[in-house]
Amino acid sequence: MATGDTPAIRNVHERALPVPADRVGRLLDRLASADDPLWPSPTWRPVLLDRPLGVGAAGGHGAIRYRVTRYEPGRLLACAFDPAIGLTGVHVFEVQERGPDRCVIRHRLEGRPTGAMRLLWPLLVRQCHDAVVEHLLDNAERHVTGGVRAPVRYPWPVRRAAAAESVRVRAVPVPAGARLLRECPARRDLADAYSLRVPPGTSADPQDWADAVFRRPPPAVAALLRLRNALAPLVGVAPEGATAFDTLATGDGEVLLGTDAAHLDFRVSVLVAPGPGATTVTVSTVAAARTRVGRGYLALVRLAHPAVVRAMLRHAGREATAPQVVRRPPARAREAAR
Known part of the structure; x- marks a missing residue:
């Protein structure tokens, strides 16, 4: 494992969508709201923040806690993890233009696991994270196109973990x-x-x-x-x-x-x-x-x-x-x- 500022984990998911960036950005701006169109609830407990979406808002979903550190409406949302969960780093949503009628929505996680998370991340947490983010991108695709070309499939361990959190x-x-x-x-x-x-x-x-x-x-x-x-x-x-x-x-x-x-x-x-x-x-x-x-x-x-x-x-x-x-x-x- 490298030393210095190199992150121990770099995990990226993205989805190209055939619509203007502003349309997808409006979905991102509703994250953690009462009518959040992106977060995969009720499969997972919803994202709850202590104030409206913006810099300084703190909260999370389930046991994962974080604080908003950067917010550019319709374009970027960055959150820093609470180190108490066993991750030091950030996760970032961004919407980038790819032309007048195309864009990419991307989620990026960069961080270092500590304590038990060094074992939990490769064994289960990474699978849960991948499923949650792909489900979220499916929701974005469904909202702007009316369907999903290839929906995410939850592996059995992730289905069990989702049930344990939500039920x-x-x-x-x-x-x-x-x-x-x-x-x-x-x-x-x-x-x-x-x-x-x-x-x-x-x-x-x-x-x-x-x-x-x-x-x-x-x-x-x-x-x-x-x-x-x-x-x-x-x-x-x-x-x-x-x-x-x-x-x-x-x-x-x-x-x-x-x-x-x-x-x-x-x-x-x-x-x-x-x-x-x-x-x-x-x-x-x-x-x-x-x-x-x-x-x-x-x-x-x-x-x-x-x-x-x-x-x-x-x-x-x-x-x-x-x-x-x-x-x-x-x-x-x-x-x-x-």
């Missing part, structure tokens, strides 16, 4: 906003809630989320439900049919699902709350046993219920934030480590 499930109290659920009978032998925060750009329709969670579960959960239906009659419990998660009521950002069975009653609320930096999806469940068999069944359900709901909600979140089906790997990066 996080946690246990929460049953939210006050779940009004339909709170109107249900007060007796509850089981009551819990799990919440997911996803980037802006995902659906805010609670029925979309209810269908994604309960109609399209991950394969492992689908197999577990089939096993449940096969074994349930042995203990006097009826198999669950397609109507088990029918929509019973709709409200302000909420749908209520559920059914009444001989052994127990259960209700599920799916509540969607869009916010300035993320959309929160909360799945809340309440159940009450009717019989001794129902109480025994519910005791068993408690063991698997948290893992099953987390898995279904996480799977729905990953589907909602997954990049579009694509046809090639990110291959435009030119990187030299010296």
